[in-house]
Amino acid sequence: MLDPIAFALGPITVRWYGIILGSAALVGLWLAVMEGKRFKISPDFFMDLLLIGVPSAIIGARIYYVAFKWDAYKNNLLEIFQIWHGGIAIYGALIGAIIAGYIYFRRKGYNFWRIVDICAPSLIAGQMIGRWGNFVNQEAHGGPVTEEFLRNSLHLPNWIVDQMYIQGQYYHPTFLYESIWNLVGLLLLFWLRRRPFLRAGELFFAYFIWYSVGRFFIEGLRTDSLAFDAPGWLASLVNALWSPMTLVFEAGSMDYGNVRISQLLAVLIIIAATVLIVLRRKKGWSAEKYSDPIVSTKIPAKPAAEGEIT
Incomplete structure (x- = not known):
């Protein structure tokens, strides 16, 4: 088993998760800085974006989680701010x-659409790497499996198999499934952004569609999902x-509810993103192509350097 603490400096402990x-x-x-250079966007722009985006993402992730687990926090509001106890969600x-x-x-x-297109590969790459933090912490895993399944069916190395042995039981390495899915998605986004047919905003939508498809199926294996009691027809639909996954895997157990929130949200995102791609093209809302120059209305344009898009 891996030690979640990487090292300590006196009273300060530094965890692998961080x-x-x-x-x-x-x-x-x-990744964003490298692609931004093609469009003559200063690296400082993306550095400032990171400084703003990371805290905002943490706050959003916590609010999202607390909102769906309100009963666990309503009698102890201070616990909401104790994020080190766990409880964040990627969609949040x-x-x-x-925002x-x-x-x-x-x-x-x-x-907005031009910049989020540049950031789309960064998002999926970050998720691909970040899931390994769950691996070290032995969290966000799937349901029980056998050691034979991990070693002989998935052919995983010993260090992954051993880390998936938690309190006397082996579990699905859902972190690995999602990390691999995101790696393939990253390569797909790299390919898509060089296609001449790609319009502004569509790489961002492609990211959401790809991630949500994978998240929908992988989420069904997990045992720690946020869930709620939905109407019977909705649970049956999800x-x-x-159901195609049942040919290979068994669904993870749920402590409460009958529909996983992340699965429902994934379906809605796939539908919404697909509709928006079609609608924006039909209505002419996406006339700009991904490869077109990106111009700020507030920052004076700089002379183009060799190899940059003009």
């Missing part, structure tokens, strides 16, 4: 970051959509 999340943020920043983080980003982009005079 190191991994910090690394994820830096990789995301680097995305909501918080997007903060929208305000920041407007202040800098940039079109279960029917997930």
Whole structure:
């Protein structure tokens, strides 16, 4: 079993979870800066975005989690602020970051869709890396499995198999499933953003569609999902959509509710993103292409350097 504490400096302990999340943020920043250079956007713009986006994402992730677990916090409001006890959600983080980003982009005079397109690979890369923090903490895993399944069916190395042995039981490494899914998604986004047909905003939508498809199916394996009591028809619909997975895996147990919130949200996001792509094209709302120059209405344009888009 891996020690979640990387090292200690006197009374200060540094955890692998924090190191991994910090690394994820830096990789995301680097990807955005590199792509931003093609459009003559200063690296400082993305550095400031990171400083604004990370706290906003943490706040959004916490608010989202607390909202759906209110009964656990309503009698102890101070616990809401004790985030080190756990309890954040990725969709909440995305909501918080997007709201903060929208305000920041407007202040800098940039079109929202053009900048989130640049940031889309950063988001999925950050999620790909960040899931390994869950691995170290032995959290966000799936339901019980056998050691034979991990070693002989998935052919996982010993260090992953051993870390998936939690309190006398082996579990689905859902962190790994999602990390691999996001890696494939990252490569897909890299390919898509060089296609001449891609319009402004569509790389961002593609990110959400890809991530949500994977999240929908992987979430069904987990045992710690936020859930609620939905009408029977809705629970049946979600279960029917997930049913192809039953050919290979068994669904994770749920402590309460009959519909996982992340699964329902994933379905809604896939539908909304697809509709918006079609609608924006039909209505002419996405006339700009991804490869078109990005111009700020508040920052004077700089002369183009060799190799930059003009």
